[in-house]
Amino acid sequence: MRSLANVGALFRTCDAAGASELVLSGITGTPPDRRIDKVALDAVEMVPWRHAPDPADLDAVFEGRYVVVLEQHATAIAPADLRIPAGRDVVLVACEELFGAHDALLARADAVLELPMRGRKDSLNVAMATGIAMYLVADQLWGTAEGDMASRQDRPPVREGVLTRGVTVGETPAGPREPKLGTRLS
Ligand SMILES: C[S@@+](CC[C@H](N)C(=O)[O-])C[C@H]1O[C@@H](n2cnc3c(N)ncnc32)[C@H](O)[C@@H]1O
Secondary structure, rough: OOHHHHHHHHHHHHHHHOOEEEEEEEEOOOOHHHHHHHOOOOHHHOOOOEEEEEOOOOHHHOOEEEEEEEEOOOOOOHHHHHOOOOOOOOOEEEOOOEEEEOOHHHHHOEEEEEOOOOOOOOOOOOOOOHHHHEEEEEEEHHHHOOHHHHHOOOOOOOOOEEEEEEEEOOOOOOOOOOOOOOOOOO
8 A cells, every 4th residue: 555644544444443453565654654643643553563565475364364355346246245254254455556456366355345336436545445344344243233333442432522633622512413614523
């Protein structure tokens, strides 16, 4: 992944969705880097990660796991058709921003997952696509029971006050929970 902002977004979403590890492969930039921190906030400290610069490093990551490659491809399935076999750990593979997945990666996939594009653009931002797919996978692994919606970190919800520079301050706003213009929610 070329964009360090995308790497930062992935750290933050990995933490939110419950990923156990983020593997930064190939040319992808790694912490410490201010450009990652700017988007990740302090999620870099929360999500275990490793650097896998060589494509061969990924063999160990894939070994024994159900490999879902996120890509727009003729062999791809839609989200509704994704079935993760019981008891399998999942590796979700996000691909290069400009050129997408190598053929070797597509051949190694247990499933190629494509998110439908309903507007006029051809593709999603890769970090956004990965976030959507992470939650699809998490729903299959852990269900969507109401209890899962509670913050596992036992923190107050972000909307209790205003989130500024990573810190939530202030009282719960009275009245309807409509964001005021200019209020930062994340
Ligand atoms: C911008 S896309 C790559 C270029 C894209 N294949 C194209 O032809 O324009 C970057 C990566 O984001 C992910 N991605 C973006 N949109 C996607 C979608 N609709 N379905 C699945 N993956 C997507 C894939 O991993 C993809 O390789």
